[in-house]
Amino acid sequence: MQTFNHHNRIVITGLGVVSPLGSTLDTFWDGLINGRNSVGPITLFDPGDFSVKVAAEVKNFDPCMYMDIKRADRTGRCSQFAIAASKMALEHSGLNMSFEDPERIGIVIGTSGMPELLGEQAEIINRKGPNRVDPLVVSKYRASMVPSHVGLEIGAKGINTTVNSACSSGSDALGTALNLLRLQKADVILAGGSGANVTPLAVAATGRIGALSREADPCKASRPFDLNRSGFVYGEGAGMLVLETLEHALKRNACILAELAGAGWSFDAISETAPVPHQRAKAMQLAIQDAGITPRDIDYVNAHGTGTRLNDSIETKALKLVLGGRAFQVPVSSNKSMLGHLGCAAGSVEAVASVLSIINCVAPPTINYDTPDPECDLDYIPNAARETKIYACLSNSFGLGGQNCCLVIRLFEQ
Amino acid sequence: MTDPIEEKLKHVSLKITRKPDAHFDGQTTFKDLDADSLDKVQILVALEEEFDIEIPDDEISDIVNMQGFVEYIRKKLENNMNSPGQQQ
Numbered sequence: 330m331q332t333f334n335h336h337n338r339i340v341i342t343g344l345g346v347v348s349p350l351g352s353t354l355d356t357f358w359d360g361l362i363n364g365r366n367s368v369g370p371i372t373l374f375d376p377g378d379f380s381v382k383v384a385a386e387v388k389n390f391d392p393c394m395y396m397d398i399k400r401a402d403r404t405g406r407c408s409q410f411a412i413a414a415s416k417m418a419l420e421h422s423g424l425n426m427s428f429e430d431p432e433r434i435g436i437v438i439g440t441s442g443m444p445e446l447l448g449e450q451a452e453i454i455n456r457k458g459p460n461r462v463d464p465l466v467v468s469k470y471r472a473s474m475v476p477s478h479v480g481l482e483i484g485a486k487g488i489n490t491t492v493n494s495a496c497s498s499g500s501d502a503l504g505t506a507l508n509l510l511r512l513q514k515a516d517v518i519l520a521g522g523s524g525a526n527v528t529p530l531a532v533a534a535t536g537r538i539g540a541l542s543r544e545a546d547p548c549k550a551s552r553p554f555d556l557n558r559s560g561f562v563y564g565e566g567a568g569m570l571v572l573e574t575l576e577h578a579l580k581r582n583a584c585i586l587a588e589l590a591g592a593g594w595s596f597d598a599i600s601e602t603a604p605v606p607h608q609r610a611k612a613m614q615l616a617i618q619d620a621g622i623t624p625r626d627i628d629y630v631n632a633h634g635t636g637t638r639l640n641d642s643i644e645t646k647a648l649k650l651v652l653g654g655r656a657f658q659v660p661v662s663s664n665k666s667m668l669g670h671l672g673c674a675a676g677s678v679e680a681v682a683s684v685l686s687i688i689n690c691v692a693p694p695t696i697n698y699d700t701p702d703p704e705c706d707l708d709y710i711p712n713a714a715r716e717t718k719i720y721a722c723l724s725n726s727f728g729l730g731g732q733n734c735c736l737v738i739r740l741f742e743q
Numbered sequence: 744m745t746d747p748i749e750e751k752l753k754h755v756s757l758k759i760t761r762k763p764d765a766h767f768d769g770q771t772t773f774k775d776l777d778a779d780s781l782d783k784v785q786i787l788v789a790l791e792e793e794f795d796i797e798i799p800d801d802e803i804s805d806i807v808n809m810q811g812f813v814e815y816i817r818k819k820l821e822n823n824m825n826s827p828g829q830q831q
Binding site for chain 1: 785788
């Protein structure tokens with residue numbers, strides 16, 4: 330059993346989100362509890378020949394609202410989302426950088442950067458030669474530049490690092506930050522994930538392996554746990570959270586939103602693409618254990634719930650292993666039914682949603698749920714949000730490639 | 744009469760450094776435009792595109808201001824006109 334003290338306890342004091350449902354906390358939350366579908370036709374590129382026609386895009390994003398134009402020039406969409414969400418989270422937390430030791434403020438971001446930019450530059454090398462590559466391509470594409478750009482913008486000088494574990498990246502970054510704070514490597518860490526996946530290469534490559542839904546109707550494309558689900562829908566965005574030690578938060582009279590109580594990891598070790606229930610269950614169990622609670626304390630599950638045939642049935646099996654007989658009583662829902670799959674940002678945007686669920690005592694629905702699947706027979710909060718008190722929320726992320734990371738987010742009690 | 748080479752150099756430099764209202768003449772330096780190393784590389788690549796020339800780093804290391812760049816570019820263009828086979 331863990332011993333809790335103010336250093337072990339890590340609290341959440343600020344939230345920031347850029348998402349297909351909106352880029353303020355109000356619009357984001359309003360969209361979630363009203364079951365709004367943010368999936369629509371792809372507009373960021375021409376999907377003419379593509380078998381996939383829909384995505385969940387961030388609408389009307391103007392980077393100059395969050396940074397000066399020179400920073401906007403030097404950053405790709407992924408960094409821009411991260412900067413925007415980070416600044417929102419920082420403002421939300423009330424943390425004043427002028428009063429802080431910048432070397433005790435860290436940044437950990439789950440992201441894969443913008444690797445598709447490399448393809449464009451390879452073409453320029455072929456056509457015009459190596460000297461004509463865009464000098465900004467490294468600044469714009471490298472995953473490591475995402476937290477670097479955030480650090481440059483906010484003046485944080487502590488740990489600054491990137492995590493990449495595919496779809497688990499956002500959760501992985503939060504769990505990594507949790508442990509760094511517990512080890513007192515920082516007082517505050519701005520942690521989360523960012524992804525800008527609606528690109529020709531990402532859509533083509535993921536579509537080719539059959540993971541993306543080819544449903545052209547945006548209202549039917551993302552349907553986790555439904556019998557007729559056919560894959561996930563790519564989305565984009567960023568979710569950033571201000572995490573700090575309880576001691577630091579109390580010292581500055583911060584408004585504490587919730588507690589990041591635990592994180593658990595596991596690796597499937599079976600295949601590049603096929604998941605296994607017992608390893609997913611292991612990650613959940615480790616997160617619950619790390620939080621110092623038992624499965625009986627879990628009141629709501631923010632599922633990974635991608636809408637692929639395998640993920641949803643395997644995640645259901647794993648939840649039964651963890652929750653036992655209670656599995657049929659604990660509500661489970663997938664934010665991805667409304668947001669699409671935000672890639673490296675998914676875990677962190679869903680963590681933001683989980684905090685809001687706890688604060689507001691409302692669990693968002695799984696929308697587009699029409700036909701139950703016998704292999705997915707839990708309570709997925711179909712189509713309408715539900716008022717429910719949540720003491721502890723389990724938030725799942727399972728990465729393509731088998732990297733699993735689960736978080737426990739809990740109501741804060743002094 | 745305005746020098747077309749200087750005009751293009753001015754346009755590229757002010758656009759990339761995001762200083763549309765900055766003073767620009769032959770004595771202007773990169774430092775005057777708050778240009779860092781990334782800005783300089785971008786400006787050089789843009790000039791290569793604009794004038795269809797190559798600008799090796801070792802050929803410009805002694806250039807101190809925009810007038811120096813104008814003269815360098817003019818000489819490059821003259822050399823390219825005189826020896827079309829040398830053009831890339």
